[in-house]
Amino acid sequence: xxxxxxxxxxxxxxxxxxxxxxxxxxxxxxxxxxxxxxxxxxxxxxxxxxxxxxxxxxxxxxxxxxxxxxxxxxxxxxxxxxxxxxxxxxxxxxxxxxxxxxxxxxxxxxxxxxxxxxxxxxxxxxxxxxxxxxxxxxxxxxxxxxxxxxxxxxxxxxxxxxxxxxxxxxxxxxxxxxxxxxxxxxxxxxxxxxxxxxxxxxxxxxxxxxxxxxxxxxxxxxxxxxxxxxxxxxxxxxxxxxxxxxxxxxxxxxxxxxxxxxxxxxxxxxxxxxxxxxxxxxxxxxxxxxxxxxxxxxxxxxxxxxxxxxxxxxxxxxxxxxxxxxxxxxxxxxxxxxxxxxxxxxxxxxxxxxxxxxxxxxxxxxxxxxxxxxxxxxxxxxxxxxxxxxxxxxxxxxxxxxxxxxxxxxxxxxxxxxxxxxxxxxxxxxxxxxxxxxxxxxxxxxxxxxxxxxxxxxxxxxxxxxxxxxxxxxxxxxxxxxxxxxxxxxxxxxxxx
Numbered sequence: 001x002x003x004x005x006x007x008x009x010x011x012x013x014x015x016x017x018x019x020x021x022x023x024x025x026x027x028x029x030x031x032x033x034x035x036x037x038x039x040x041x042x043x044x045x046x047x048x049x050x051x052x053x054x055x056x057x058x059x060x061x062x063x064x065x066x067x068x069x070x071x072x073x074x075x076x077x078x079x080x081x082x083x084x085x086x087x088x089x090x091x092x093x094x095x096x097x098x099x100x101x102x103x104x105x106x107x108x109x110x111x112x113x114x115x116x117x118x119x120x121x122x123x124x125x126x127x128x129x130x131x132x133x134x135x136x137x138x139x140x141x142x143x144x145x146x147x148x149x150x151x152x153x154x155x156x157x158x159x160x161x162x163x164x165x166x167x168x169x170x171x172x173x174x175x176x177x178x179x180x181x182x183x184x185x186x187x188x189x190x191x192x193x194x195x196x197x198x199x200x201x202x203x204x205x206x207x208x209x210x211x212x213x214x215x216x217x218x219x220x221x222x223x224x225x226x227x228x229x230x231x232x233x234x235x236x237x238x239x240x241x242x243x244x245x246x247x248x249x250x251x252x253x254x255x256x257x258x259x260x261x262x263x264x265x266x267x268x269x270x271x272x273x274x275x276x277x278x279x280x281x282x283x284x285x286x287x288x289x290x291x292x293x294x295x296x297x298x299x300x301x302x303x304x305x306x307x308x309x310x311x312x313x314x315x316x317x318x319x320x321x322x323x324x325x326x327x328x329x330x331x332x333x334x335x336x337x338x339x340x341x342x343x344x345x346x347x348x349x350x351x352x353x354x355x356x357x358x359x360x361x362x363x364x365x366x367x368x369x370x371x372x373x374x375x376x377x378x379x380x381x382x383x384x385x386x387x388x389x390x391x392x393x394x395x396x397x398x399x400x401x402x403x404x405x406x407x408x409x410x411x412x413x414x415x416x417x418x419x420x421x422x423x424x425x426x427x428x429x430x431x432x433x434x435x436x437x438x439x440x441x442x443x444x445x446x447x448x449x450x451x452x453x454x455x456x457x458x459x460x461x462x463x464x465x466x467x468x469x470x471x472x473x474x475x476x477x478x479x480x481x482x483x484x485x486x487x488x489x490x491x492x493x494x495x496x497x
Contacts, residue, residue, distance in 0.1 A: 012135040015126060016142050018184035022082060022123035023146040025177055026089070026116035029058055031154030032170055036162035043167070046102040056224045057106045061113030062120075063405040064217040068209055070121040070398020071261055078129065078394065079189045081122035083182055088115030090178025097171035108171075124397030126189055128385035133467060134327035136386060137335075141323030141378035147404075148374065149316050151290070155308070207253045208261035215246035216402065223409040231413075262395055271473045272396070274462020275384035276403050281455030282343065282377060283407025285448035286370075288415025289350065293363070296441050300434045301360060311363050315371035322375015329376065335383040336463035342376025343456035347449045349373055354445050383463045387473040411448075419444040 033040075037051050046054070073081040089112055096108035127139040161169050222231075222239035229236055254260040267273045290312075297308045322342065329338040349369030352362045381400060388396035423440030431439065464473060 012131055012139065014188045015130055016139045018082065018181055018188055019123045019126050019139060020142045020146040021177070021181045021184065022086075022119045023143045024150045025174060025181070026062070026120050027147040027150035028154050028157070029112060029116065029174070030062075031151055032158040033167075035155045035159035036167040036170060039162045039167045040102075040105075044099075044102045044105065050102045050106075052225075053106050054102070054109060056221075057109040058113045058116075059224060059405075059409070060217060060220050061110050062116045063220045063402065063409070064213050065114055065117035066121060066398045066402045066405065067212045067216070067261055067395065069117040069119075070125075070395040070401075071205065071209070072118060073122045073125050073394030073397070074392070075394075077191060078122045078125040079185060079191045081118055081394070082126075082185045082189065085115045085118030085122060086178045086182050086185070088112075089119060090115075090175050093171040093174035093178065097168040120401050121394055121398040124381075124385065124400060125393040127382070128388050128393040128397060130190060132386075134331065137327035137330050137379050137382045138323070140380075140382035140385065141326055141375065144378045144381060145316075145319050145323050145375070148319055155294070205254075205257055205259055205261040208250060208257060211246050211250035211253060212261060215243050215250055216406070218243035218246060219406065220409060223406075223413050226413055231417075262399065263392065266392070266396070266399075269387060269473060270462050271387045271464055272384060274458055275380060276399060278339065278343075278380055278455045278459045278462070279384070279400060279403045280407040281451050281458065282346075282380070283404055284411040284414060285451040285455070286346065286374065286411070287408035288411035288413075288444060289370075289448045291412045292415060292419055292441055292444055296437065297360075297363065300437055301363075303360075311360065312367055314364050314368035315374075318368045318371035319375045322372045323378055324375075326376050326379050330379045330382075331467070334463070334465035334469075335379045336460050336465055339377050339380045339383070339463055340456040340460035342373045342378075343452045343459060345373030345376060346370050346452050347373075347456070350445045350449050350452075354442050354449075377459075380459065380463070386464070386467075386471075411451075415444040415448055418447045 033055060037054070040046055040054060041051060044050075069081070069085070076084070092108050092111035092115060096105055096112065099105035099108055124143065127136055127143060131139045158170055161167065161173075218239045222236050222243065225239075226236050231237075251264060254262055254264050267276075294308060297303050297311055303311070326338060326342075329341075346369075349366050349372075352366045352369070384400055385393070385396065419437075419440035421440075422443040423436045426436035426439040427433070
């Protein structure tokens with residue numbers, strides 16, 4: 001009889017389909033609710049603080065539990081982790097759509113974030129373990145493109161649903177999408193991975209889980225709420241202190257743990273450490289740019305949310321072009337040159353707005369160039385995952401996801417601080433509000449340019465120059481790990497080509 005628990009061998013494109021859907025739906029919920037906030041306020045009687053918690057509760061829990069999700073992925077196996085994550089996410093989405101009060105909606109958003117924190121590392125783990133070579137580069141590119149498109153479409157989708165349907169359908173639509181995703185995972189993702197050695201409690205590393213969650217929760221809260229409360233406020237300073245203390249304690253605990261949540265020896269690997277640093281620098285620059293560009297387009301150029309979304313269409317189109325050609329460039333020139341070149345192209349894409357002005361034509365041109373450059377940087381994710389042995393794919397993927405999420409929030413804070421400082425100076429000099437915002441926006445773009453160029457330098461120096469070099473780095477991690485990791489009970493998978 002045929003074992004239905006194991007899907008037949010599939011082409012990489014079939015394996016990528018549920019991975020792309022996972023990245024898209026978990027990222028869409030970061031921004032899709034923003035435009036519907038006025039409708040929520042009217043229906044549920046929410047205060048401004050309540051509305052902020054509807055938005056931030058998902059982000060806080062999502063970012064805080066990513067490392068937990070990575071560990072559970074390594075324990076459960078990536079297929080089971082994705083299925084359980086989607087069940088949690090879809091169930092919480094149904095509860096959110098039916099929420100009778102603001103408190104119930106926030107609670108549902110918290111559970112949504114927990115489900116997403118399991119889905120995302122598991123989806124990256126599929127790319128790391130079930131694909132290789134150009135297929136892995138393409139998979140990482142599709143994963144990144146799905147996240148980018150979701151973030152751009154979020155406000156447009158949320159606005160259209162709240163205008164023509166009801167805000168609850170923002171959440172109800174996740175239910176059939178979740179069901180489709182589960183079916184795609186069952187059919188296309190191999191049922192491999194997971195560990196058997198050691199007790200469940202020991203393998204979960206409770207001290208590491210608690211400290212990492214506390215550190216991520218504190219730093220995410222400080223970054224998300226800092227712009228509202230002021231980064232000099234007592235609560236924000238206290239959150240940063242807690243984050244630093246918990247991070248220091250986490251590193252100390254992990255260095256002595258039998259089954260560490262994150263093997264700190266991974267950061268001694270050039271590709272893993274350098275790739276993670278480059279990921280952070282990319283996130284710092286690109287997220288701050290898009291957040292404040294979206295505000296500028298709507299508040300200064302007076303475009304509607306739908307029109308603002310259309311400005312980003314060239315970015316999405318050229319991102320797809322970049323994703324398509326990146327694997328061949330990696331084969332020809334190496335991941336280090338390809339990713340570094342992509343970041344330089346992003347920096348070039350910011351110049352039309354800085355040099356030529358901030359009208360709609362300049363925004364369209366800049367978005368097209370930035371989209372192409374972003375597509376060329378997608379092998380960055382593949383390069384990091386490519387050096388991860390299969391038994392660390394889940395937690396390695398979680399580290400990548402954490403770097404992406406935290407750098408995104410931090411990028412908005414840093415670029416926002418640069419923008420606000422220049423804006424205040426321009427207002428003091430007598431500029432109008434719109435001109436002052438433009439001055440601040442341009443200064444923020446210059447700051448983002450410096451960050452992404454620094455990311456290009458780090459990428460060129462640390463990422464592998466060939467696939468053979470990446471394979472050697474992966475072997476060095478597998479052989480030279482400081483802490484032995486329990487072996488999987490299933491035989492090692494045959495990578496898809």
